[in-house]
Amino acid sequence: xxxxxxxxxxxxxxxxxxxxxxxxxxxxxxxxxxxxxxxxxxxxxxxxxxxxxxxxxxxxxxxxxxxxxxxxxxxxxxxxxxxxxxxxxxxxxxxxxxxxxxxxxxxxxxxxxxxxxxxxxxxxxxxxxxxxxxxxxxxxxxxxxxxxxxxxxxxxxxxxxxxxxxxxxxxxxxxxxxxxxxxxxxxxxxxxxxxxxxxxxxxxxxxxxxxxxxxxxxxxxxxxxxx
Amino acid sequence: xxxxxxxxxxxxxxxxxxxxxxxxxxxxxxxxxxxxxxxxxxxxxxxxxxxxxxxxxxxxxxxxxxxxxxxxxxxxxxxxxxxxxxxxxxxxxxxxxxxxxxxxxxxxxxxxxxxxxxxxxxxxxxxxxxxxxxxxxxxxxxxxxxxxxxxxxxxxxxxxxxxxxxxxxxxxxxxxxxxxxxxxxxxxxxxxxxxxxxxxxxxxxxxxxx
Numbered sequence: 487x488x489x490x491x492x493x494x495x496x497x498x499x500x501x502x503x504x505x506x507x508x509x510x511x512x513x514x515x516x517x518x519x520x521x522x523x524x525x526x527x528x529x530x531x532x533x534x535x536x537x538x539x540x541x542x543x544x545x546x547x548x549x550x551x552x553x554x555x556x557x558x559x560x561x562x563x564x565x566x567x568x569x570x571x572x573x574x575x576x577x578x579x580x581x582x583x584x585x586x587x588x589x590x591x592x593x594x595x596x597x598x599x600x601x602x603x604x605x606x607x608x609x610x611x612x613x614x615x616x617x618x619x620x621x622x623x624x625x626x627x628x629x630x631x632x633x634x635x636x637x638x639x640x641x642x643x644x645x646x647x648x649x650x651x652x653x654x655x656x657x658x659x660x661x662x663x664x665x666x667x668x669x670x671x672x673x674x675x676x677x678x679x680x681x682x683x684x685x686x687x688x689x690x691x692x693x694x695x696x697x698x699x700x701x702x703x704x705x706x707x708x709x710x711x712x713x
Numbered sequence: 714x715x716x717x718x719x720x721x722x723x724x725x726x727x728x729x730x731x732x733x734x735x736x737x738x739x740x741x742x743x744x745x746x747x748x749x750x751x752x753x754x755x756x757x758x759x760x761x762x763x764x765x766x767x768x769x770x771x772x773x774x775x776x777x778x779x780x781x782x783x784x785x786x787x788x789x790x791x792x793x794x795x796x797x798x799x800x801x802x803x804x805x806x807x808x809x810x811x812x813x814x815x816x817x818x819x820x821x822x823x824x825x826x827x828x829x830x831x832x833x834x835x836x837x838x839x840x841x842x843x844x845x846x847x848x849x850x851x852x853x854x855x856x857x858x859x860x861x862x863x864x865x866x867x868x869x870x871x872x873x874x875x876x877x878x879x880x881x882x883x884x885x886x887x888x889x890x891x892x893x894x895x896x897x898x899x900x901x902x903x904x905x906x907x908x909x910x911x912x913x914x915x916x917x918x919x920x921x922x923x
Contacts, residue, residue, distance in 0.1 A: 508902070548868065549899060552846055552853025565848045593851030596902035603897075 510595040511587035515683025516690065523686050524658055529605055530582040536609035538574065543614025546607040549597055558615050562625030564668025570618035571664060571713065573655035577612040579684075589684040620713040625666035627706025631699070635707025638700055642692050643708075651711035664713030671705040750815035757807050758816075761800070765823040771878035773800075778825035783870040784817035786896075796894040828874035828920035839918025842911050852906045855915065858899070863922045873922035880916040 515521060547558070550569075554560055558570040569577065583589040584598055596602065603611070639647075647653055651663030662670060676682040678693045678701065696704070754766070758776075762768045766777035776784065790796040791805055792813075808816065830836065843863070846852040858869045865871035872880065886892035887904035895901055904912075 508898070545868070548858055549897065550857070552855065552857030552903075553851075556857070561848075563848075597853070597897075597899060599898075601897050602899055 508596050508599060510584070510590065510592055513587040515588050516680060516685050516687065517683060521687070523684075524579060527582075527586065529585065530578065533578045533582055533605045533608040533612075534575065536606050538609035538611075538613030540610070540614040540617060542607070543610035543612070546603065547611050547614055549602060550611070553594070553597075558618050559621070559624075560666055560669070562623075562666055562668075564625060564666045564670075564672060567669040568620070568624060568665050569615045571620035572615060572661055573653060573658075574609075574612035574616040575655050575658050576653065576660045577615055578608055579658050581608050581612075583684040589682060620664040622664065622713050624664050624709060624713070625668055626709045627667045627671075627702060629706065631703035632707055632710070634700065635703035635705075638696065638704040639707050643704065646686075646689065647708070651708055662708045663711035665709065667705055667709040670708050671702060674701045674705055750812065750819035753808060753812060753816060754819055757804065766820045767823070767826045768876065771876040772882065773876075774879045775825060775875055776820040777823035779820060779871050780865055780867055781814075781817040781821040782867045783865070784820055785813050787894075788813045788816060790894045796892065825871075825874050825923075827923050828876065830917060830921045831877055832917055835914040835917040836921055838911075839914035839916070839921075842907075842915040843918050847906070847911065850906045852903060852911070855903075855919075863919050872919045875916075875919060877913070877916040877920050880919060881912055884912040884916070 516523075550558075553566045554569055555566070558568065560566045560568040580589060581598055581603075584591045584594060585600065646657070646659045647662050648659075651661060653659040653661035673682060674693060675698065677685045677690060678696065680690065693701075754762075755764075758766075761770065761773040762776050763770075763773070766775060766779075768775045787796060788808075789810065791798070791801055792810060842852065843855045844861075846854040855863070855872070859865055859872050860869065863871065863873035865873075883892060884904050884907065887895060887900045888907070890901060893901065907915075
């Protein structure tokens with residue numbers, strides 16, 4: 487009985503969360519015809535061509551620390567990814583895609599939206615994060631299937647994500663080394679299922695054939711690259 | 714802006730300004746506040762905000778040791794109507810925009826007294842919210858903006874040692890939108906995701922910090 491009351495009060499609390507929570511906009515993504523990966527809309531171009539300043543970026547990043555943590559190392563449970571050491575180009579693409587509603591992220595949206603962060607600050611944050619150190623204490627998988635992970639990675643992922651998981655800044659391919667296993671796994675599944683709507687179609691067709699067990703193996707393998 | 718160059722042109726103030734500039738030159742830095750701000754605080758604001766800004770009434774915020782940037786923003790926004798409160802409203806005739814920097818600097822320079830913990834049983838839960846937030850509901854840890862010991866900085870207010878009742882009121886006002894002057898709308902986004910229990914626990918924890 488008590489338990490039921492407790493659940494009821496939780497439900498009520500959730501139902502009364504009215505307020506003015508801002509909804510993330512919705513832009514057409516990979517699910518739509520004529521999707522162009524990494525289309526260069528105005529704001530993305532503006533942030534990419536702005537000259538970022540790491541000192542200003544450190545200050546602007548304060549607004550993000552409540553989730554991504556002070557050193558941008560995220561959380562090993564994968565709830566919040568590491569941003570430290572990621573390529574500035576990749577970071578700018580992801581931030582502007584979330585603002586435009588091309589990558590869904592309701593939790594983060596109010597803190598990255600226009601009234602919270604300017605396009606210049608996006609550029610500043612990106613250069614600040616790119617230069618942060620990446621210690622090897624990221625979350626890892628269980629280590630049981632690494633041979634299978636290596637096989638998949640070498641065959642299908644290495645072309646874009648690199649032999650050390652370093653990605654490719656000029657092509658907007660993310661670095662995967664030093665990232666938390668659970669985040670890598672979640673994104674692999676989202677991308678495979680077409681649920682990360684700003685994904686790269688070539689990666690989607692590459693990753694399509696793999697089941698969850700394979701993706702666990704390859705995410706575990708990627709999480710073990712020396713950062 | 715330094716505390717010595719914002720006064721109006723009446724003669725007495727003008728003289729003080731010059732004395733101030735002189736003292737400032739002597740010490741290489743101008744003090745951020747004047748005797749006038751202290752007088753105003755002592756005659757009018759003290760009734761509610763306490764001696765040296767250390768309010769003893771749970772509904773009236775402590776102002777001592779708060780960052781001057783934040784205090785200036787709040788006072789200017791009370792004056793402009795961007796932040797509204799029935800209790801503060803009648804007070805707004807007693808000072809003007811010109812007085813704001815000095816008042817802010819005066820309160821920022823006062824030493825805060827420690828807060829009092831009401832329910833120690835809530836501290837552990839409060840600390841968890843303060844540092845880690847709530848991953849399920851997307852509440853960010855408060856620490857990210859308000860700093861590890863709730864000491865704040867030039868961009869985010871100090872919350873350490875504040876009265877629970879005041880903190881709780883602000884959280885609920887952000888949540889309902891009654892208070893909507895938060896920079897970047899971020900506090901509304903934070904508060905909207907929180908339950909009453911979480912707010913109580915975190916208010917208790919912040920009161921315990923110095």
